[in-house]
Amino acid sequence: MLNYASTDLYPLDPISIDGLTRYIEQALLSTPQLRQVWVSGEVSSATHHPSGIYFTLKDKVGKAALPAVVWKSQIPELETKPQVGTEVLVFGKIAVYAPHGKYQFQAQQVLPLGEGLQALRLQRLKQRLAAEGLFDRERKRALPAYPQTIAVVTSPTAAAWGDIARSLLARDPGVLVLFSPATVQGENAPNSIERAISRVAIDGRAEVVILARGGGASEDLSCFNSEIVVRAIAECPVPVVTGIGHDRDESLADLVADASATTPTAAAMLVVPALQDRIDAHFTRIDRLQAAMQRVAIERQSQLDRLRLRCERIKPDRQLALEIDRLHGLQQRLQRAIAAKLQTVSQQHSHLRERCQTLDPRLVLQRGYAL
Structure with missing residues (x-):
């Protein structure tokens, strides 16, 4: 058993507290795993100070706690600030605080854990895809x-x-x-x-x-x-x-x-628009077309009547007779065109009615078929 009271066991050059602290700090910094590390935990305390935010990370399962700090210059870069009771994911390094002889975690980034982290990832993906123009209305x-x-x-x-x-x-x-x-x-x-x-x-x-x-x-x-x-x-x-x-x-x-x-x-x-809506829209178009054709026919008939009145007031001659004949021919062609168009519309109407009757499931059920 060593006797520490023996004077010959005392070192001639004892190490100072400051030297021991620097030695421990160098030992921590020389470990790659401690220079860049992600740590997860619950924020048990947080204090805002002119130099930064001092907070404590507590292990959710065990009893271990880790003092941490975010310096003032790093705060604008944080995705979220440490708040008491929140679970966070912190990136940073282990350092030694010499005045107190304690180690602390110097944080460089703080992210929300769990659903918060997923929401952050989703937000970043949304921003990246939006920047590519994938969500543009154009x-x-x-x-x-x-x-x-x-x-x-x-x-x-x-x-x-x-x-x-x-x-x-x-x-x-x-x-x-x-x-x-x-x-x-x-x-x-x-x-x-x-x-x-x-x-x-x-x-x-x-x-x-x-x-x-x-x-x-x-x-x-x-x-x-x-x-x-x-x-x-x-x-x-x-x-x-x-x-x-x-x-x-x-x-x-x-x-x-x-x-x-x-x-x-x-x-x-x-x-898919409803078939009945399409049928109603088709009938509406037919009515509008018929009304338009009737307005044209009335307008042309009015022009023809005005010309006839003018012709009755002056002595007819060969040129006027030819003009009247041309107008009569124009009237006949217009009437034939209107009749042909109405016949086409009527045929389309009949075709659509037959198709609707063919597709009507009630007719199938009336014949005795059932699902």
Whole structure:
């Protein structure tokens, strides 16, 4: 056993406190893992000082605590400031505070942990894609007025697929629906959605694409904030309409799409106008055309009557007789043109009526068929 009272064991040149502190500081700085390190913890205290923000990180599971500081010059660079009770992710280095002989964590960046960190990543991705112009209104394409072929990208087991199919059938039984299945939840969802949209592009028949999913938790809908999905929508050769069933916020897929709706059913109604509305619009156009033709006929008849009155007041001659004959011929040609146009409109009307009767599901049910 050593006897420390023995004078021959005392060093001739003892190290000073300052020297020991510098030695410890050099030892910490010479360790690469301590010069640049990310630390997670809960802020248990925070004090604002003219020189910076002094705070303490507490381990959420254990009892360990770490004193930390953000110098005044670094505060404007922080994504978030340390606040008591928040969980944060801090980047910085370990240093020694010589006056107190303690080590502390000198922070260079503070990020929110958990949902806050995910929101920050989403915000940065949104800003980067917006800078590329993917969300600009100028690049959005107009939807076809009366599409005959529609592609639907969603899960085959999701309720959204049934809602869309029923809505499209009810609004226009003659529309052709192409189904491109995809996984719309989980880690594999972004790549699955990208492949489904690519299949539609390769097929080439669709005039518009509906990308849909029913409601769910925010983490279940995170695939629609994936950069892979955003770029797949932007590169699709035909317009894309999103119908993602959540009203709390917009996904990046909604922002890049050519049009968006709050639910899958609303997306189907946005893409395909109701057949009855088209019929009513057609009848309205017929009425407007007939009224326009009648106004023209009345105007021409009025001009003809004025010319006839003028002719009756003067002595008729050969030139005047020829003019009258020309006007009579013009009147006959105009009447024949009006009659031919009205006949064409009547034929279109009859064709549309026959088509509506053929597509009416009530006639099928009256013959004894049922689903």
